[in-house]
Amino acid sequence: MEKRNDPQLRLGEEFFNQPCLSLAKAFLGKVLVRRYADGTELRGRIVETEAYLGGEDRASHSAGGKRTERNTAMFMKPGTIYVFPIYGILLCMNVSSEGEGAAVLLRSLEPLRGQTLMRELRAARRKEGAPQLKDKDLSNGPAKLCQALNILRCFDRRDLASDPDMWMEREPDTNPAEPHDIVSAPRVGVESHGEWAEKPWRFYLRGNPCVSVVNKDAERQSGSVTDNVRSLTCAV
Template identity: 35%
Template sequence: MKFENLSLDFFRRDARKVAEDLLGKIIVRNYMGYKLTGRIVETEAYVGKIDKASHAYNYKKTTRTEPLFKSAGIAYVYKIYGMYNCMNIVTGCEGDPQGVLIRAIEPIEGIEVMSENRFNKPFTKLKPREILNLTSGPGKLCIALNIDKSLNTHSILSEELSLYADDFKDFKIVYSKRIGIDYAEEAKDFLWRYYIEGNKYVSVIDKKSSL
């Protein structure tokens, strides 16, 4: 199987296109001698200038959202509910706040470490439901991969955090509404969530979505 590094040019595009093209790509997290990898199976796009669901809607720049205004190809890590980390990848042009939320991955390598990170027990001790919940959500995958605020603004083309393409291309993409943004007025209806049809690690299956 051939692996190819993603370039910065890959991320210097509209978040909606990047979010779609990230499906099927491999994310690699290296820390403390562990190599944890997974295939991206679900993403969401956020485009600050027109998107009321974006933290940087209408170019709102704060200490929290500042990474979204930087050059593409860095991580934007933030907390939700004051306790769970989520990771976006900054896209587009510098000064134009856009990002892609990594919502779910399918574990590939380092599953034992992911299990200990998530559930504090070996993978062999996990129940079937726990296995499916290992990385099937943005907060869950950050716990499993040990992604925290220390990686905020960190390059996603580095030794600690990187992305690759392989020959995995034979899948269908589902286009759906994003999760948990009912406050976002018309933006809540944008079909800016993308996931691989039939993948069991997708966080939410929307039967009314379009293919």
């Protein structure tokens, strides 16, 4: 495949160096690229993220400022990849942000390029005879995302701003997601962390079919807030 590593589109250190909540929303609409040695590229648009704020955030792997061999990447420079296992066999990918121990979990991608290979990579981890996956189901979850892009444990602690095999890009001629396009909802899978489970720090693009978990209550709430803002703007 043709190589498309355009240095003018690639996101650099300055992009990643922003507060965790801001970065989680800024990732929406950006493109994650995974390139193989032969130039083959897998590409997906980020449509869902979760923010984990570090020491104060009891749902974070770095809660209380705890540093371990596993979470070291969370304390490294913004833009560092943090790959961790769940259930012993699956992987999830995060990106460190500004703030001690803060990072953003990449939850879902909209496949853009390389869907055939993504499907093969996902099929290798599924039961024999399982029905073929639709494009929207290839990377609609954090572990699925890592399988579809063949993100391995060895990517842990690598720098998205300079790594030759994985990076992020802005899409040319595409404006950032507007606030009314972004839904803020509670994070998934942190129910045991009390009040921190209720923090609306999961962000996704409204109406995108590749979002892993749609929260209708959050969508209605954010929709009503947007309508109120529009009404006030028109009144002024």
